[in-house]
Amino acid sequence: MKGAGEMTTDAEKIRQAARLDQLCINTIRMLAVDAIEKACSGHPGMPMEAADIGYILWTRFLKHHPTSPLWPNRDRFVLSAGHGSMLLYALLYLTGYEVSLDDIRQFRQWGSKTPGHPEYGITPGVETTTGPLGQGFANAVGMAMAQEYLTGYFNRPGYPVVDYFIYAMVSDGDVMEGITSESASLAGHLGLGRLIYVYLDNRITIEGSTDLTFTEDVGKRFEAYGWHVEKTDGYGLGQIASALALAKEETQRPSLIIARTHLGYGSPNKQDKASAHGEPLGTEETPLVRKQFNWPETLFHVPEEALVHFRAAVEKGRQKEAEWLSLFESYADKYPDLAGEWNSFQEGNLPDGWQEALPKFESGHESIATRSASGKVIECVARKLPALLGGSADLAPSTKTYIKGLGVIKKDPCGRNIHFGIREHAMGGILNGMALSQGLVPYGATFLVFSDYMRPAIRLAALMKLRVIYVFTHDSVAVGEDGPTHQPVEHVAALRVIPNLVVLRPADANETVFAWKLALERKEGPTALILTRQNVPIIDRARFASAGGLLKGGYVLADAPQGTPEIVILATGSEVHLALAAYEKLVQQGVAVRVISMPSWEVFEAQDTSYREEVLPASVTARLAIEAGVPMGWERYVGLQGKILGIERFGASAPGGIVLEKFGFTADAVIAAVREMLEKS
């Protein structure tokens, strides 16, 4: 038994610790308030609301090493409610990441490390770009799926080199978004036990109380998905910690901790009001908040005691990483090949000589749809590329993306195939989370027309510069009978407008091989492969230029026998064959025509001027572009004197060949257009 003096000391210790906890928590709050006030812009409500949870999670649960933010075995933290960026920046600064108080003073300013929403690649410790609601939720599911695969692939008995959790903080907005429902359903199905979400149940949205529009039982919904659900008060530190501990213990199901929180916690006049959400508290309210938290007038005040306490994360992290490094050292001794692969993964390098696995298609044989050629490429290279994994949104038999014999993720220890279900948007967000995980190269497939369903995620892949590969098949009105709802007429153009997305529409099987090569080797952003449903001939590369020209985006496939062309035809994908058919006849008729296969505008634009001029000489103004889609943008290549054979309406239900014919996609129509242009000029 302890004496009375000791008990007092214990009680005093507890009081001291509690005081320090609150000091730390309020430091987060007030840093957020000050940064947003100084920027005259931002979202104070969320950091004030979630500071307690953030504090507990980051100081007692999150395994991380602030001065080594890319340490592979760290836990991941995803702030899905990205508008609460100041919560994250405060935690990064306080725990010792390379984010200074000056950086925080530069919140939301040009070129700063602290942009309005967290941006991957800009700020050390930011694991993914968030802000568009629901995306972070799906990213974290992708990270957990990646972790499952990496665990299966790399871990060996006694060597858990992959051993981390994925934490995320999500808001009402996240939980309302469809992408979240899709991802949550899949996460529940897969039983992703390493996934722990804290849902900030603050019952306030921008338009007011959630009673206005959102009265469902979120906990019950997640239980229906197969999740483990806990509830906690958002300000009881012990309760929060128990809920997190229970979530960590539950290894068979993902966990949702529903924390009852208050937007703008501690603001005397704005707490629980929508006005706390998206604008600075203002010069009247801020002093009241300072008073509430007994905070000095000095802006960006950081109590030394709090900072010291937070910065313990550095030493703790150093130890954790050191332990792991020592584990990895013995692992590397015992499994040198695996350790080598591990390092390649981390650097995003593909194994030497992988290209030798790429197939070649001989012409003269039967025609083959580019989706089928793509399927063969995947089959051929997948075994050489352990970082490659993916699947389809329930269309694998049509998109040809299932890799036979390589198992299904989670079900098989190293399963490489993913059944995304009829969940395109989740697929997009999950692919991003996987691409953010230790060098994985994920691919996802659906019909091109449904790329619209996943567009917000594609945009983020491009913004984050992630190596994600989209396999979009059934690429034009040639889809046929399924009709206009399934015929993408505007989607190639709509994808081309996304910055940093490479869109590739190969003309035949061999261009498809090079398209995959380009996509796999492109580290700086996503690539969309646009593939046919219908068979297309394999171009005779003995007669015409090599398919390797695809790597330059556009190339002279067939030139005017006379040398200088009087007219140039540009085409992509299946329409290249129309161009070639017309070419054959036109050449016989003595027309000096050149055919350019133009699978990618973005790649072509990246070539130097002289190459582009060589392919598309300024002197030749008679130019015809052919693409079975909306013509928008082709004017860039054909100019005002040129002509575009495109489609300016929705498609129609009928056999594909008939639709193409009705829409004017015949060799005769191409020849007529060429004749007309030549007569004019």
Add this chain to the structure above:
Amino acid sequence: MKGAGEMTTDAEKIRQAARLDQLCINTIRMLAVDAIEKACSGHPGMPMEAADIGYILWTRFLKHHPTSPLWPNRDRFVLSAGHGSMLLYALLYLTGYEVSLDDIRQFRQWGSKTPGHPEYGITPGVETTTGPLGQGFANAVGMAMAQEYLTGYFNRPGYPVVDYFIYAMVSDGDVMEGITSESASLAGHLGLGRLIYVYLDNRITIEGSTDLTFTEDVGKRFEAYGWHVEKTDGYGLGQIASALALAKEETQRPSLIIARTHLGYGSPNKQDKASAHGEPLGTEETPLVRKQFNWPETLFHVPEEALVHFRAAVEKGRQKEAEWLSLFESYADKYPDLAGEWNSFQEGNLPDGWQEALPKFESGHESIATRSASGKVIECVARKLPALLGGSADLAPSTKTYIKGLGVIKKDPCGRNIHFGIREHAMGGILNGMALSQGLVPYGATFLVFSDYMRPAIRLAALMKLRVIYVFTHDSVAVGEDGPTHQPVEHVAALRVIPNLVVLRPADANETVFAWKLALERKEGPTALILTRQNVPIIDRARFASAGGLLKGGYVLADAPQGTPEIVILATGSEVHLALAAYEKLVQQGVAVRVISMPSWEVFEAQDTSYREEVLPASVTARLAIEAGVPMGWERYVGLQGKILGIERFGASAPGGIVLEKFGFTADAVIAAVREMLEKS
């Protein structure tokens, strides 16, 4: 007590009725099988699976009048699983709509009334275009919301002129899609008791068993949304009928009837297999199915007895409509004004003189954001336009779309405001369902960058030619601090590629007024208004051309004082002010410059050649386009000699003015570009 003879007769009657039921059901099945076989394309699995439910629903529950398919008080039927189109076409033909057996023989052929997926406007009785999964689900929610409003607006005690149910048939795919989750959550919140969905729980998707990826408890999920859930066997006609009856009785909650069904029901080798889903049964299996159902060899066989039974729908419908017409007649006597409005609604006409309510903005006063101008327009016209209703995906205070004093839908009997919640995709689908309802003109608002979230629904509005108005605010990098995730650089271009969508980016408050006018009067398709977050000056229309020029898509706003311009500047939205600022200086410097405000490409293209030539003379080749977004497509107007001041990358977080400046959007940069072009030419 009845005698033995009579009992036999009763039993016999029951047997006869049961036999007839089966005959009718199998007629649906076999029509689908034969049509798909003949087309060599289609989805037999679903019609075979759902024929029993379709039969019960259409013959015992659905209130409809086949020869008067647009009768306003009919029940609505939405086939959300649109690939099962042959189920619907069979029911339409059999119950007596203007769909013949010949039409069914033309299934999936060019120009037929029976396209691959149901298309609104092509086939009488098809209430909405479906196929892209989840869209029909959301459409039906929109129809039920429309019905709530119409009930509140038109019904009077004793005169329930609006009194119908909305039935939908949905599949696993529908239920997995995020748009469905969003819409279901909102429908549950609103307690839409007139909504009855039958979920075909067949446990098969294209990639195989739903066990592969979809093991959640759907019933529990919908209960969590606040729905009434029933379960039934998909082939027990009595059970199906009771479930539907219970659903009709439940008026406070939407109902989901989970029917355990079997894909390809009755096919000896394909039932419950993915192979029954998306391709004809084939020449081997079809005869076995015939045998199974004891069906004659004749293709498209329709037993006379079955046809007669189905066709009873015509007389039943005639009576129902007659009753309603008589009700409406007394209603018109008692409430002639309301009856007049009713008729205007049906014809989609706006009340005479509504335009007088449009505001005018005086220049010389303060600047005003076009989103705020738009808010004023809505406030001014809403009271004159009872068909106008809408809201925002939880951004009303920012998008300025809440109509003060006109109540909230469902909560208030005639509420006109909708709190969609953070559910952009559902909003898109719901708007379509509303626009399909008796002349309503719905609008929906969010930030332009989030138009990506609702794109599949926008596409369908355009395809269906629906009058839907999108209010997309925060329209460029001028959004500022929120950064690249919130700055739409590619979205205007991405919307422009959608056929039949009019994209309008007004330059100032008065152009915004005309933009709303155009959108409201455009019956043949949707319109997207692209509006600024930041204030922009009100152009002095005494000095410059009238804002009414917007109605022509593009117009000469400021002309070269000398008459013939040597250079033309084209701009949209906030960039028009940059063009005008440069114009002022250039004119002083003696440059003959013309400024064209070009709010809509689509509308400009619809003008005749001479108007377009007048505005943009072919002789002037020095042309500069300014738009703070990706330049794609502007080449159409500036040609290869022209220049485009656009943005070919993602945005950045910083105050909006600074971002614009860093990206080169200054009057000085415009002047420099003009100078450079003039020197060249």
